[in-house]
Amino acid sequence: MSLGPVEYMVIEFPGNQFKGEIIPALREVIDAGVIRIIDQVFVRKDDRGNVSVMELKDLQKDAAEAFAPLARDASTLFAEEDIEKVSGIMENNSSVALLLFEHVWATRFRDAVLNANGRVIAGERIEKERVDAALAWKPEEQEALEVAP
Template sequence: MDVGPVEYVVVAFPGNHFRGEIAPELRALVASGTVRILDLTFVKKDVDGVVSYIELEALDPTEASVFDDIEGEVGGLFSQEDLDLIAEELVPDSSAAILLWEDTWAAGMANAVRRAGGQLLAHERIPAEVVERAYQDAA
């Protein structure tokens, strides 16, 4: 089986205001075969700094409904240590969505590299702001 690179993202929501605008875009990525969801967990820090962890299936049905049509979600792949490290970075009265996905679009290439005996030496995402600035500087 070809397996693509696996990545995680952490998206913080100051004031604990998650409104669900991300879900339709995530749904489109999954439906197109671009990514496969492996885990989705939420971390919430209240105004007193008390942290709680919520798996997708434990969310309030109204909050969870924005993710209803998204295929995937093996779950349980984040360790408690992973979650604790992310929680440390959150300011009080904020939350974060922690998403682990497989880049299925790259599975064939990743498998070809493995078959050829290649080894990945570096892989890094370049922030959009950096790319935009580079384009502006080059113009």
């Protein structure tokens, strides 16, 4: 099976307070065929910095029920090294959802580029703050988006 572009995202919930508000937005883009969750892991860090990894079955019932339909085809692709990196950037007393997802929308475009003998030679997600700064650009405060070659 050929996948579209794959990306990971780490979403932190300070104070270990997950309210489930992201679930409807995720469900919307999954149901529309925009993305597909490939893997998901939940990490918790207590106030002393102790880390625990939780699978879907380890979450509180409401959170587990909310996330379960979003990753019907989930694999186990995240490695221990990935968890270590994430735990290194987490704040104490927080939880994160580590999501690996496919950009399903881009598969047809990728195939068209390949069929045209084209190739993507650079690409990077640009942080919202940098885009906002560029959109609010004033000549005296110009800040480049720093597109990498």
